[in-house]
Amino acid sequence: MKSITPQVGFVLVGGGAKGAYQAGALKYIAEETTIEPHIIAGTSIGALNGAVLAANLTFDQGVRRLNELWDRLGDELILRPNTSTVLKTLSNAAQTTVPTFEKWSLDLLVQLQLLPKHTAIFDPEPIERLLREAVNLTNLRQGKELWVTVIPSLKIPGIDYDLLMSLVDLIRARIGTKAQWLCAQNFQDDETLYNLLLASAAIPLAFPQREINGQFYVDGALGDNIPLGALAAQGCTHAIIIHLDNGVIPIIIFFLELQ
Template structure:
């Protein structure tokens, strides 16, 4: 009999980091959770994590893995597979990865993005074409095909999975979440909200929503963990935090590995900081609760005590941290290496 890790938790939450092509790892994690009967009630994502999150929230349980597979098979390429097999050894594998990434940079990823023509420097100033190297119109069509946004926006909370995606306002620099459970935001969540969360400059142009322009939320925070924890709830949560960059890695041996290691540290350190802050916040909240229980009743209405008690959620939060581990032959271009072989390798990691 399978043991359900969510049996002691009222709500399972899936938190998905950004990381481009590495996001196939998140799809594989969801498939594994699904096999164990773990069905998240809330999915939060940034960048590629937002795309995976939308596919999960925008499909019934029995179709989610199939739709994730359809997305990742669709955006990956087999163009180099016959000419250069990664099975020849580590060096060949490294060459294969670098060549595949170079091909993506040249021709784009099917169903995701294509190079702009004419290129950005030759586009009229102020237009989307002048602000990015690639056009993400194919992604909008892919999302419309693979995601049931009516399901995401249904008022029936028993049928829907809550979806939260993060993006940053280009003009104000303010970070915000588009949340299907936010009653103050009356516009339905649609493809462009997901695209805004993944609009990483200068590759992708900002996305206009409600007369404001948004870029990839990863510019500010590459994980939605803090947002999830900050939401008021009395329900215990089991959070599966799925990260695509590891803080740990070996000493670089060349400039290529320096660039890769720097990228890992840059994105992983933000996630580690958020995780540490959440742990400290939970510790403070529990200490305040324990102190309040031992104080005389006359202190129950003390403003300072009330402030301390309200600083964090009364709910218990358990975080299961899952981190993608890079292979030694991966390069600094691993987040845009969309070859079919590598995408499936990430999925099965």
């Protein structure tokens, strides 16, 4: 009987600010086990966490770097909302999971019959700056294979991507627009690769859509928040899913055998 060499993949699920818990779970794995990922698949904040891991020479270094960044985020204003009352209300919801945020935004806009003419609730500059500081793209291209979940966004020539178009993307995701898994190492242009990482966390209404090789994308959590299929497609035999839950326990680690 032919033996199969174990290939372990990590699935880093989306969950907004709860990504700090994910960093803590990874720290536990690094310190208390000998498990290291061969491949990483991430969605939303999980994709950004995964990029930091993959951009370091070793798993231990990546985990240390990731936890340093989350410690630093406690002192920085990364989510910088606009000042109107409506947008402040929406920003509170945007810092939770995508489904909750979607419900808040839709309910509020329906009740107020108001669609402000802003392309995004949050200023994208702080998170863009942090990503460029945290992720060395040369190292990322040479690091652990990273798959990023995104979902195609609607772009109509001559029409700005305002809040109305953001709502269209939310509705399209609800009725079945499929997410895509894109490999970070396949992108050689720096700006395109940064846009890929930012696209996975580009929650409609909260952050602007991102263009990648002529196609626009938004937050992959709308279509596939647990990209286990990306690992299965690449031949992983086992997967650890670090899930950010809304319940009492914020982190659930699942170990699955794929084959």
